[in-house]
Amino acid sequence: MRPFDYQRAPSAQAAAELGAAAPASRFIAGGTNLLDLMKIEVERPETLIDISRLPLDTIEQTDEGGLRIGALVTNSDLAADPRVRRDYAVLSRALLAGASGQLRNKATTGGNLLQRTRCYYFYNPAMPCNKRDPGSGCAALEGENRIHAILGASAHCIATHPSDMAVAMLALDARVEVLAADGSTRTIALGDLHRLPGETPHIETTLNDGDLITAVTLPAPPGGRHIYRKVRDRASFAFALTSVAAVVELVDGRIATARLAFGGLAPKPWRDRAVEEALVGQAPSPALWQRAADMVLGEAQGHGSNDFKIPLVRRTLASVLDAACAGEK
Amino acid sequence: MQMTLAINGADHALDVDPRTSLLDVLRDHLDLTGSKKGCDHGQCGACTVLLNGRRINSCLTLAVMHEGDEIVTIEGLGTPDALSxxxxxxxxxxxxxxxxxxxxxxxxxxxxxxxxxxxxxxxxxxxxxxxxxxxxxxxxxxxxxxxxxxxxxxxxxxxxxxxxxxxx
Incomplete structure (x- = not known):
């Protein structure tokens, strides 16, 4: 691990100022992804700003009937929160499908959103990677790409965003609260936090230097059935090959509302509102599920060892929508 | 960096590089070698300790971040004469x-x-x-x-x- 200057931020504002002022700085909270990457020197911060003691670890009711989740709330505490279990079950399910008990106890809400891809080539400094070393090329395009993207990727990067939590939050229309170094605050729709790679896969978010995520807000709970289905290479403690977060409301045998978000398919949590609109007003049927899958996968492109994801998404989506409409959990 | 860590009910004053993981402090600086280094990347769980009562991977956290926390290792759970x-x-x-x-x-x-x-x-x-x-x-x-x-x-x-x- 490279040496770094360690600083404890006395306040969120001080953290944001330090982050903007110090070159090549990183915030550290849970550290489960950052330290892993620092050990192999993929991450080489010169200044490490410890934000773990800031008072951003509570979950509060909002005036709109939703929840405001502090950026330092751990994945464990969020998954176990009685309000989340009752009203946002898709989020509890997504969190519990991720990582291990030990990691969930450390990993935070803000850190989970900003975790880096698990692309094997990003993790291997001996290989080219445009995300790690801009301009060096993408070894995954012609290499092993079982876990890689079929949607939203580019000729420069086909890495996926690994989060489960963010997929459920995207389906729930979450917003991200950000504090900037100049003291201003803003909120970003979660769908606008991550950028697609294009020609600059090393620029992963729309955050500026020093921007500190302080909270994630959820609107009032959506009714309907909440399902998070994760398909992976082993039954526990593995990243998604694909996942589907679904919140579906059925009224008189027809779909009244449908929220669908996908993980493991793209450089960011993926949502396609045209698909949701196409489902509304329709009666559940296998043919409808196939039409929805056709729409989701319209632009999908496999790269060899991840070609299987295209039929896998089709089957997973059909299975989830069946379960959502049959009343299964 | 100077720091004090509370481990198994006792305070330990330390002077270590900020890069040192909690696991390396336990094993290399305090001779508490019950916690094991398997993968050193949070994947195997051999380094699991309790932090304020919760289980964490001690390999994936910096010792310097844990002043004021209660850390319990396998040595603090029981002894050969009084097993947990x-x-x-x-x-x-x-x-x-x-x-x-x-x-x-x-x-x-x-x-x-x-x-x-x-x-x-x-x-x-x-x-x-x-x-x-x-x-x-x-x-x-x-x-x-x-x-x-x-x-x-x-x-x-x-x-x-x-x-x-x-x-x-």
């Missing part, structure tokens, strides 16, 4: 072969039983809001952050189930 219930159950059920993962398994299981008692659901819980069961499926899922390369899993699950049943 889980330590005794692992012996009774032969919950190991080489033993390298065992301290992490026992620290992890200690906190995991507390999580069940607190009503935390898991990925395999049918009901997010009901009281979790202590089934083999639940134990396996909740312990998936602890790898046993000898694959002593059936006996590990039996040992944990025994202690869990006594508590509930």
């Amino acid at each position: 219930p889980l330590q005794a159950a692992f012996v009774a059920h032969d919950g190991y072969q080489c033993g390298y993962c065992t301290p992490g398994q026992i620290c992890s299981a200690t906190a995991m039983l507390a999580e069940i008692k607190a009503g935390w659901p898991s990925h395999v819980s049918d009901d997010l809001e009901g009281a979790p069961e202590l089934s083999a499926a639940e134990i396996s899922e909740r312990m998936s952050g602890n790898i046993c390369r000898c694959s002593a899993y059936p006996n590990i699950v039996d040992a944990i189930a025994d202690v869990g049943r006594d508590r509930s």
